[in-house]
Amino acid sequence: MVKGVSGVPRRPTGADVARLAGVNQASVSRVFAGKASGRVSPEVEQRIRQAAAQLRYEPHVSGQFLRSGRSSVLGLVVTDFENPFFGAVSRGAQSAAASHGHSLMLMEAAYEGDAFIPFRALDAGLVSGLLLYSISPPPDTGDRAPRVTLIESRLPGFRSAAFNVxxxxxxxxxxxxxxxxxxxxxxxxxxxxxxxxxxxxxxxxxxxxxxxxxxxxxxxxxxxxxxxxxxxxxxxxxxxxxxxxxxxxxxxxxxxxxxxxxxxxxxxxxxxxxxxxxxxxxxxxxxxxxxxASGASLGSAAIELHLDQNPTTTEVDVPTQAVLDGPC
CATH class of the missing domain: 3.40.50.2300 (Response regulator)
Known part of the structure; x- marks a missing residue:
């Protein structure tokens, strides 16, 4: 938080980030709208992200959507919110998404008839992509596949992150x-x-x-x-x-x-x-x-793979560790 003119803490803005990083506000907007490539140097982008982290700045999701017409929200789709492993996966995914200026929306893998409800949010532009946790993609995924990443699942034609056991x-x-x-x-x-x-x-x-x-x-x-x-x-x-x-x-x-x-x-x-x-x-x-097995590492790896615009691989293996001499 930063202090306003009356000394009362307020939510930091893009202008605050720009001042701290020593750049113009347009550069901040480009970085958090995912439009930095070719327009903002890597050094400047790093300064902006460091300033944002220092101020705990979070981009205004609805404002980004109105300006760009593209959501910075990613949907993490699960079948069981009560499974404790999912909590670790979501924490890792949330942290990785935030580092790229994205937010995470938790969604249930629900159907209405044959229609996969999370696809409605994707088709309407409310989310820019979906990460399916331990879920097989529905048969009607079709041309949505490039915007869908699988977690703990593998299927040709999809990006996926899974444990290497x-x-x-x-x-x-x-x-x-x-x-x-x-x-x-x-x-x-x-x-x-x-x-x-x-x-x-x-x-x-x-x-x-x-x-x-x-x-x-x-x-x-x-x-x-x-x-x-x-x-x-x-x-x-x-x-x-x-x-x-x-x-x-x-x-x-x-x-x-x-x-x-x-x-x-x-x-x-x-x-x-x-x-x-x-x-x-x-x-x-x-x-x-x-x-x-680190659920946080799995969630983070899935986000990084999903947001990689030029991936060298479509499958990421997250290592596990045998613990035989002490508690796992």
């Missing part, structure tokens, strides 16, 4: 080969690319490092209470596994709740590994080990 799962599989004869893999009961990819990569790693390990697949909903009942029922119907590996922190929390129901305790009787690193996983005691 191969190396982390190889490390995890090598550790499991030493201690596990039976592994229970708890997966989400959803037909989504992200979960299908994690399962296939882990199974390939186990086949390479521990080919004699038996794997029991338990599919459960992404709700802690329902997942707990599903996992308890599956564990109680046969020999207990040596290790449980969960595809998501929510499923891991469900596994922790399920173990006492079948007479087991985490770490004492069975090891539980997770994929995540969200607040849900951090709240579990003992904290699970597994594969750490």
């Amino acid at each position: 191969s190396a982390s799962f190889r490390d995890l599989a090598s550790a499991l080969a030493v201690k596990a004869r039976r592994v229970a893999y708890v997966d989400a009961d959803l037909q989504r690319w992200a979960f299908q990819h994690r399962r296939s990569e882990l199974f390939a790693a186990l086949e390479e490092s521990a080919p004699r390990t038996e794997v029991q697949v338990i599919e459960a909903p992404l709700r802690i209470d329902v997942a707990a009942r599903t996992i308890a029922g599956a564990l109680g119907s046969g020999p207990a596994p040596d290790v449980i590996v969960c595809a998501d922190d929510v499923l891991t929390a469900g596994a922790y709740h399920a173990l006492p129901a079948v007479g087991l305790r985490s770490e004492h009787d069975i090891d539980v590994f997770t994929f995540g690193g969200t607040v849900v996983g951090h709240a579990l005691l003992p904290q699970p080990r597994g594969v750490r």
Whole structure:
């Protein structure tokens, strides 16, 4: 905030940014309207963005839209606002978008009949692009594809940002080969690319490092209470596994709740590994080990790819890390 003539704090304006950066206001407008290329030097643009960050300046979205006819708002579309991993993704996306003078609008992946409602905002110019989080693009995407970026999904013809889990799962599989004869893999009961990819990569790693390990697949909903009942029922119907590996922190929390129901305790009787690193996983005691994935890094990478006017690739891999000696 800056102080007005009466000393009362007020919202900073483009003129304030221009004064601090030592440039004219037109240059500030061009930078935050996405029209700096060829008209504002990189050095001047950097000074403007540094001044804006210092003043905590945020461009007026409606004013930009009226001047340019093009929205600086991006839509982040999700299916489940309650999933804790989405919070980290949205924080990373919001921060990256703001650094480029864009705002982020959270949208639900809702349909009206066969019509994908977020497309209405895109077609009307209310948002300049959509980022679909763990959602397959609708069949009628058509010529909207260049303005759509996928997060934790892959499809030819679309830009996409997704976790690279191969190396982390190889490390995890090598550790499991030493201690596990039976592994229970708890997966989400959803037909989504992200979960299908994690399962296939882990199974390939186990086949390479521990080919004699038996794997029991338990599919459960992404709700802690329902997942707990599903996992308890599956564990109680046969020999207990040596290790449980969960595809998501929510499923891991469900596994922790399920173990006492079948007479087991985490770490004492069975090891539980997770994929995540969200607040849900951090709240579990003992904290699970597994594969750490940064939702904030994923969200940021997706925004950078979406806004890149001359990308050298259409697919960005965000690294993950196997954490086997301490909490994930």
